[in-house]
Amino acid sequence: MIWAVLGVMVGLAVGIYWPVSVPMEYAKYMSVAVLACLDTVFGGLRAGLLHNFNNLVFISGFFTNALMAAVLVYIGERIGIDLYYVALLAFGLRIFNNLAVIRHHFLKK
Amino acid sequence: MKKINIRQGKYAIALVCAVLGFMLATQFHTTQDVKATLALQRTENLAARLQETEKERDSLLQQIRDLREKSGEEAMQVELQNAMRDAGLTRLRGPGITLTIDDSKRPAKPGENSNLFVVHDDDILRIINELWAAGAEAIAINDQRIVAQTEVRCAGPTLVVNGSRYAPPFEIRAIGDKKTLESAVKMRGGIADSLAVWGIEVNVTPSDNIEIPAFRGAWRFNHSQVVGEDSR
Known part of the structure; x- marks a missing residue:
């Protein structure tokens, strides 16, 4: 957990002092990417707590999720359907699922 | 409560967390920018247009200057002004x-x-x-x-x-x-x-x-002809 918090801290610091800003038209991709990232982190924490963490699954999951979300957003923009929300919803649900599992894990004791 | 202890993959999680933090910060920047943009869109628009117009004006002025230099217009203008003053065609x-x-x-x-x-x-x-x-x-x-x-x-x-x-x-x-x-x-x-x-x-x-006041009448030159400037 310390590592996770430390990682977020480092990332935030870098992001704040390195003023990169995404153009307006890519804001959607960015938000989906953030959610994908969040989802991965929670997934990873959950796996770590349940002792079935697999580095390969974790990393590959992160990238495939992010990529798939981006593709969904792109296609959605092309065909005029907000597939963007699909990605958001899926990630959101999974985040809460993972959170629930983590919570249960702590409460079980 | 169980002690939080993740042995496996802590580096991977830390890495992804760092990426997450970076993304959050970037997203924060972006949102700020968007807000600023929305609030200042009109101002920025006007400023941009002003800048554009100024640029255009400058280029046009430059063009005028270039053309004048090319044709010696400026010297002619000065000469003309002096001649008009001497002839009494300007207010003094x-x-x-x-x-x-x-x-x-x-x-x-x-x-x-x-x-x-x-x-x-x-x-x-x-x-x-x-x-x-x-x-x-x-x-x-x-x-x-x-x-x-x-x-x-x-x-x-x-x-x-x-x-x-x-x-x-x-x-x-x-x-x-x-x-x-x-x-x-x-x-x-x-x-x-x-x-x-x-x-x-x-x-x-x-x-x-x-x-x-300036001379408002018309010159009459019915009988005279201009002889070359050399004979001045």
Whole structure:
């Protein structure tokens, strides 16, 4: 957990002092990417707590999720359907699922 | 509560967390930018347009400058301005005097020529001549600029200047050194003195702000032809 918090801290610091800003038209991709990232982190924490963490699954999951979300957003923009929300919803649900599992894990004791 | 202990993959999680943090920060920046953009969109728009217009103006000015340089227009303009000033085609302003001259109010005695009590063209011409001699740079009678072709001539009870008729009193304005001009007119035994004999009053008021109108008539060149500039 310390590592996770430390990682977020480092990332935030870098992001704040390195003023990169995404153009307006890519804001959607960015938000989906953030959610994908969040989802991965929670997934990873959950796996770590349940002792079935697999580095390969974790990393590959992160990238495939992010990529798939981006593709969904792109296609959605092309065909005029907000597939963007699909990605958001899926990630959101999974985040809460993972959170629930983590919570249960702590409460079980 | 169970102690939080993740042994496996803590580095991977830390890495992804770092990425997450970075993304959050970036997203934060973006949101801030978007907010600022929305609030300032109109201002920015206007500023951009202003900048564009200024750029355009500058380029156009540059173009004008280039074209002028190419055609020697600037030199021509200066030359033209000078020539127009010399010819009396521009309004002038400067220190000088205002001179008013009116017919005599003194009743003529029997046997005296009443003609001597009114202002004549030669009186005006003498005054003008005196003013030129005193270094006047521009002279106007009433609103008629005195130029090279200006005539000053009696026409019955009126005076014709540049083809316009004027009745007394006349107002003559001249730009030059006010003291010199004034004393040239008021000189002992000068014009004002000699006219005063007949009761013709000449009033001179020096001023720092005399305005002389431009010559508004047309030049007449029916008989003359321009000979090359070399013969100057």
